[in-house]
Amino acid sequence: MKKKLVVLTGAGISAESGIKTFRDSDGLWEGHDVMEVATPEGWYKNQELVLDFYNKRRQQLKEVKPNLGHEILAELEQDFEVHIITQNVDDLHERAGSTKVLHLHGELLKVRSTQNKNLILDWTEDLYTGDFDENGHQLRPHIVWFGEEVPALEEAIDIVEKADYLVVIGTSLQVYPAAGLISYTYSTTPVFYIDPKPIAIPNISNKVETIAKIASEGMLILRERLNSI
Structure with a gap:
């Protein structure tokens, strides 16, 4: 065995x-304050910013090996x-x-429902406001943000x-x-x-x-x- x-x-x-890792030196993640893009509060404050941030990370992932x-x-x-x-x-x-x-x-190449954390989908392209699950709820990045279990x-x-x-x-x-x-x-x-x-x-x-x-x-x-x- x-x-x-x-x-x-x-x-x-x-x-x-x-x-890159936000812990390298300046406390920023790809130029962004992690509290703005990696917390539930950041999501509620500026959903478009958060979606754009992870869209760019998802695209970057396609360029690396x-x-x-x-x-x-x-x-x-x-x-x-x-x-x-x-x-x-x-x-x-x-x-x-x-x-x-x-x-x-979590995983960059997955998204989940904002209302059902167990409804997880594979997702390789950009995610936008208006992308809904099967029950009409907004999808979010499948990322465990600071403050989440x-x-x-x-x-x-x-x-x-x-x-x-x-x-x-x-x-x-x-x-x-x-x-x-x-x-x-x-x-x-x-x-x-x-x-x-x-x-x-x-x-x-x-x-x-x-x-x-x-x-x-x-x-x-x-x-x-x-x-x-």
């Missing part, structure tokens, strides 16, 4: 593909049962070939609890509840932490092996490390 390799990924792994970090994770499925839990809303893990991907914060959290906890190895890639470990997932591993579960600017991981007694590299370089090292275990 294959060992279960659970991977928590954040914006750092997609950054090498050209997708998975990078080596994504590709190595997909290749590891040959030797491990790989489960990816990502904070990213892009589909680069899937396009690289990973088959078990759980999106904590994370529907996939319980499933993510269940996956992390069963990990034989845990890998953390390209996440600042500052956004909760996602950052708290690490605490659900057994204290004997090895943790590998890949980030060019690693920080101390709070509230964890596991042995952590830090690889201070960007995602693609770190994944090359991790692949060799896993092969030697």
Whole structure:
């Protein structure tokens, strides 16, 4: 039976593909205050701005490709049962070939009803005011905004609890509840932490092996490390 390799990924792994993160330096996401485009309050205040913002992110996603970090994770499925839990809303893990991907914060290529959170549709083109669900309700980006619950959290906890190895890639470990997932591993579960600017991981007694590299370089090292275990 294959060992279960659970991977928590954040914006750092997609950054090498050209997708920016608002946490880089100035607190802005593609030039926008995140409170204006990634909160329910922002949606109610200026729906057109929010729709335009995600339309542009959706178009940008069509112009980028998975990078080596994504590709190595997909290749590891040959030797491990790989489960990816990502904070990213892009589909680069899937396009690289990973088959078990759980999106904590939603997906750019999906939309949902403003009245029924369980009515979710695939959506690859622009979304506008006047695009309705089957019951005549406005559709919105299928994104978990700040202040909203994370529907996939319980499933993510269940996956992390069963990990034989845990890998953390390209996440600042500052956004909760996602950052708290690490605490659900057994204290004997090895943790590998890949980030060019690693920080101390709070509230964890596991042995952590830090690889201070960007995602693609770190994944090359991790692949060799896993092969030697």
